[in-house]
Each structure stands twice: as C-alpha cells, then as structure tokens.
Amino acid sequence: MTTATRAPQRISPVFLAIAGCAAAAGWALWADAPPAAGLWVFLCVVACWVVSLCLHEYAHARGALHGGDASVVEKGYLTLNPLRYSHALLSVVLPVLFVIAGGIGLPGGAVFVERHRIRGRLRHSLVSVAGPLVNAGLAVALGAPFWLGAVDGVPVAFRCALAFLVLLQVTAAVLNLLPVPGLDGYGVLEPWLSEGVRRQVAPFAPFGLLAVFGCLWVPELNGFFWDGVHTLTGALGVPEADVSRGLALFRFWEGEPVLPAVSAP
Template identity: 45%
Template sequence: MLAALGGSTDEPLAKGGIFVMALAGWAVSLCLHEFGHAVVAYRGGDTSVAMKGYLTLDIRRYTDVGYSFVLPLIILLIGGLPLPGGAVWINQWALRSRARRSAVSFAGPAANLVLGVVLTVLVGFVPMPDALVAGLSVLALLQVVAFVLNLLPVPGLDGWGVLEPYLPRSAQQLGARVRPWAPFALLAVLLFVPGASSAFFTVMLIVYSLIGGNPLDAANGYDALFFWQSL
C-alpha cells in the first residue's frame, strides 16, 4: 500500500492506496474514540470498563462491533460523514460527579481532535509523496469533522452527553425519548437538505485550516476516498 501511495493522487493505484489507508485509519480512530470514553470513565470511578476489556484497544472487546464500527463505516462511505457509533457501556452511577460524566462524553471527540492535530503536524513537517499527503490529510480532516459533529448538542451524540448532567430532569427525559432517532434526523438533514452538506464541509475545511491543515490536500484526499462520486 505504501508503494501505491508514492505516486500522484491522479493515478488509479494511488487512489486505491488512499482509499484503503483512509478507511483503515478511520477504523483505528473509531477504536481510539471509544477508548477515550473508557479510560476517562475508569479514572472517574467506573472500574467495570476494565473488566469488560474496554481499556485494551481490542476491537473485539467492544460491546457492539456492528454499531460501533460497521455502521459508522457505512455512513462514511454513503454520506461522507464521520460519525462514530456508541459501543462502550458506561456505568453512570459509578462516576463520582456530574463533571466526570460530562468529561466521559467529551473524551471520545477529544481523541478524534488530538489524532487530527497529530496527523496535521505530521503532514506539515515530514516530507512525503503527494498521495500520502492527501491520504493523511483527508484522515485528519475526518477527525476534525468527527470532533465537531459529535459535539453538537443532539441527543444520542456526545455533545448532548456533555450537557446532560447539568440539564433539568425534564430535558433529560426528553433527550432519552428522542435519543434513538435524533442522530439519524441530523444525518438526514446533512445528506438530503439541499446545500446543507456542502455548507457544513465548507465550515469544516475552515476549521481544519485553523489547526494548520491544507484544505487543498484534504480535498484531493477526499476526492480519492470517494472516487465514485466523480465517475
């Protein structure tokens, strides 16, 4: 695959390498996202996450591999939206405070942001072929998008989990009722409302540039990752 990433992004072999690397990297980032939730929960008082194997970074240990990995990959390929799925079951009653509960929810998206920054710095300071630059850049962009998307205050997303411990009981109950379908409603808006997706990604490219990323490199990688859209 590294040989495939050594050429121009316009070469079919390079596009295939970018596609494989980006998907594999996204799968790894999903694992890091869930690990982020688990390690903060463990430090916050929920020692059950260790017994469940969530601290091993082993994909097989997560509660629902389909919901946490397969579904997010399908959503990514169909709509281009990097939305991690929940798989780590946290014992909220074991957490010591509302701040700990909030921190557990924030930790998953934070892992995506840290990975995105690390990849952006790597691309910026390490000389590498154009195709590898494009592949790592689009992977970094996906991390930034995942960070922002997950922190939206929508029930079922981590952003809601950050706020929920501080909300009144009535708001928590409403959130619990709409939690199963609210994220899919958000996806429907971004995918099917004309202009919503393009506007969202335009903003994300601006955010990506603010952390030092090159939007053009990320766009080249995005085109290679979703090569069928230009067929």
Template identity: 50%
Template sequence: MSAFDTHRHSDRRISTVFWVLLAICAASGWALWTGWGNTSFGVFLFVCAGWLVSLCLHEFGHARMALHGGDISVGAKGYLTLNPLKYTHPVYSFVMPLVFIILGGIALPGGAVFIERGRIRSKTKNSLISAAGPLSNALFALVLLLVLSQVNTGVHANFWGAVGYLAFFQVMATLLNLVPMPGLDGYGIIEPWLSYETRRSLAHLAPYGMMIVFLLLWNTTINNWFFNDLIFPIMGWFGHADEFAKYGDYLFPRLSLNFGGFGGN
C-alpha cells in the first residue's frame, strides 16, 4: 500500500469518538431493556448518545456528497471519519443542539462542515450536498419508526419509550433542517437556484437562522401546528410510535422548561 493510499484510508477511518458514542447508546439501551440501573438516567444517555450519533451521520452525509460532487478537501479535513471534534464549529454543531435537546426538547440542527463550493460545478450537486444532511435524519427516523411499528406490547416499555423519543427528534430534525431559512439546509437546497442579488441580500441572516427558528417555535400557534398537526401525525403512521415518544419524553429528565410539543399533551 502506497503512502497516498495509507493517508486516504486514515482520512476515512471511523473515529474512536464515534465508536464511544455508539457504545454508550448500546450500553444504555441494554440497561433499559433489562431494567438495570436508573431508568431516567438510562433514557437520558440513550437519547443524547443517539442524537449525537445522528448529528455525526448528518454531517458525514454533507461531506460524503461533497466528495462525490468534487470537493476532495473534505477527506483531509477529517469530515469522513464521523468525528464531531473534526468539524468546523463543534460548539454550534454538537454542543448547542445537545443543550437544546436537554433544556427544551427541540432538535435544532447545526452547520458544521465547511464545503469549498468553488469546487462544485453544478447547481444540482450543490443542492444535493445540502439535502444529504436532512436525508440522513429522515433515514434514521424511518428505521426507528419501522421498528416501533412492529411493537404492540408493553414489555420493555422503557426501552421502546427511549427509541420513540429518539425517533421523535429525528423527525423533528428532518423537518427543521428543511425550513428554507438562511443558515439551514433547506435554504442551502434552494440557494444555488436563486439570483446573486437575492443570495447576497439574505446572506446576513445565515448566522441567526437557527435562533430565528427557535424563537418562532415559542409562538403558541406555530408550536401547536408544528408538533400537533405535523410531527405527531407523521409518527402516528407507524403504529404507536407517537405514544412511545410521549412516554419517552415523560421518562427523560427535563432540566428546564419544555419548549417542545409535549408540554400541552
């Protein structure tokens, strides 16, 4: 194997950090399944570790699509290793979304990978790069929801509640990511097709996009519509997934006010 091949392999080797997150998720899931330890703490570890895993997969989706689109720099930057510490803004991309989960029950996305857009020569490829992140959340949600759709028993209810709550966050993250707000992936999907003047006029909103969406969810009308008329009906397509999610929210140790859709249920 040449030095180039060795370096290329190391650029794509799954990081130890990601394996640790998977191990925490698996261990806490086993504890919930067997009834070992404190239930609330187990749900907390399972959901938070699972959420961080999904964030890694989200950013990997962006990077992998960028690689196929022509930005070969993503490998050298460590974006293909699933290591959250390699991303551009680990605080905004991982710490803050985790804080929003713990404090408010809101699955707000974060922007982490720096794509050299000048290397991407196609509007379609640029749109696909932005779409790859939400797609990873959607696939994660679909897998969890399909599993939950086959569960018709109260056995291991604590475990299934945690799975349902994690699925709830994946559905929420998918939908929030697709909001066409500057700074979010939904805007990134349509941005290549906008005029230069439009893109320039909206660019100043990008650093505040996440917080604007968060503040909009404080509005009672928007909050009720988003959760009660959108997320829960989607989860209701998959058996009792919505009920498992609500039970998981009940078990999850809330450290502050719940800004999500469970407060009024």
C-alpha cells in the first residue's frame, strides 16, 4: 500500500482534538469533582458523544470498504473526521442538539455508501448493522465499571457522566436497530426484501426518523421505549439514579445537584 493510498485513512487531527477534549474533561472529573462539575460533565459527554458518532460512521464506512466500495477511502470517511461526512448536520450537529435538549442518543445521518459496488445481500446487511454494533459495544464497555462492581470510591460526577453516556449509547443502538425505513435496522432487512417492496418503501425513508420521534410523543409508546432502555442499562449494572444525576449535571444551566466527593462504598 503506497503512502498516497494510506493518507486518506489516517486519523484526522479534528477527531484527535475532539478525543483530547473528552479525555481532558474526563480527567478533570476523575482527578477531583471541580466546583463547576456540571460544565465538565457537559464537555465530557458532548465530546465523548461526538467520538462515538465518528466511530459509528467509521464502522459503516469500514464495512462498505470490505464489501467492495473503495470510494469511502477517497471520501475521507476512514479518517474519523466528522467534517467529511456527506451530511455533517445530520451526523453530528443534530445528534448533539438532541442530547442537549432531550438526553436521547439520536441516530445520525449515515455516510454515503455506493451500494451498487457491494455484492451480496449479507454484505449489505453487515454494512448497515456495523454502526449500531459500535453503539452496543460502547454501551457494554462504558458500563463495564458498573457491571464489574468497580465504581466504589469513584468521584460521583465522573460516575454519573459515565452512566449518562451508557444511556446515550443504549438509546442510539435501540433507535438505530428499529426496522424503520431510513434507519440502520431497515438497512439490515432491506437486501432480503423483494425489489417491489423496496421500491414501495423507498419514498418513506427520509421520514422514518421523524416518524419514530413522532411515535415517542405518544405517552404509551414513550413509556414502553424508556422502560426498555432502562431495562438494558440496568442489565449493565447502571443505576437509574446515576443516570438521572448525570443528566442533571449535564444540564448545568438548570442548576447542578449537590454531590458528595466520591461514591458510597
């Protein structure tokens, strides 16, 4: 592989800067809950969330590359640079705004994959499922301190930020895997549908996500969704109280809760 070929796959300085911000904010929370803990939780969660969005889109692009679409290399999708996405607004800005406004992990707009280059229905499905699997994997990894019982003595602000991040990854995975046109879950199923069904469904794809959030306005469906999400976070050992406090700290402009220095043993 030549240097010219490797260049479009090098990790972008933009991504490294975002990851650095996440690490710095996380260290500030770990070292000692600062007076403005909420601000640091906000910075840590937003930066970590953008990192996860980049990894989600990278997984789609990497799957596409192995499936036969080499165009993702020249498009810069493998650099983890969020500015290279075909829909940066949908992929980064809107998900961040939804986290700020509602504390929910909004699925971003996918990278543009040239599907005609990919051969085989299974490969098409793998390209679609790759992104949500990243979110699921991150939920398990971020939740590891909880389900391993390793959070005793951890600064509470750090612990609550981690709990809130787990919730975001779980909501992103669940929403992305819904078999709704326009979401990754439908992308997994689409290759196995007949051509006639795909043509009939295609016009609804741009409105799939809007339909999902419209359904979440229905109290019964909203309750069902959040019950499922909290069941999954609970299965990872993450207490709902930590998630709630993490959200409260994240929304520091509403007034931060008073927290002890470390979690109870």
